[in-house]
């Protein structure tokens with residue numbers, strides 16, 4: 696499968712997901728129409744029989760669904776996927792997903808994880824097609840080196856959602872909703888200064904950004920190594936932030952999230 700990041704707005708990513716076998720494609724989180732339509736047009740040029748048949752929404756926020764209406768109209772897209780309870784908040788939604796829902800995009804298998812916390816209807820799309828590495832679209836729940844703000848849920852909910860993602864195969868490629876990597880990793884190294892994986896990630900993100908490239912994808916294995924929100928049990932993070940060793944993972948996650956909210 697092919698995944699093309701499409702930079703939108705100031706720091707959002709929409710994605711063009713293509714099944715190479717059937718040339719069926721989906722747009723993940725079209726923030727705004729123009730860059731998405733342009734990316735589709737460029738790929739039509741290279742691949743005349745590309746059929747964009749679906750929009751995948753990770754959650755209802757405007758910077759993720761703002762392009763749904765126009766993109767669906769202009770490309771004749773009928774299927775707009777989102778979580779069932781986001782009904783009415785995702786423009787043109789036609790498919791109402793739950794935890795464990797499955798469907799196909801051409802030869803690609805798609806499976807839904809409910810990952811509430813940032814919003815109550817946040818979902819991840821796990822896309823597989825052997826022998827490719829699996830891919831997950833995480834919206835604003837798991838970022839490279841960070842996690843989203845907890846707007847509609849609470850820390851235990853966000854912790855459970857992040858743990859669900861953490862248990863995907865380590866080689867799973869992570870495509871998230873925003874380019875926040877460098878600031879996330881500044882926080883990561885502040886809370887866990889001896890973590891060498893964080894240092895290496897900072898270096899590689901800096902090079903990619905200097906070259907004008909996105910920092911996505913990372914992998915679940917990478918995130919387990921450097922993302923403080925998947926490392927709530929790290930003794931160093933706990934001691935930096937004054938989190939008791941006996942505190943639960945959910946309590947620690949809440950404390951790490953609060954520290955990040957006020958980190959400059």
Ligand code: ZN
Pocket residue numbers: 754756759813835
């Ligand atoms: Zn959001």
Ligand code: FE
Pocket residue numbers: 756758759835872873
């Ligand atoms: Fe967002």
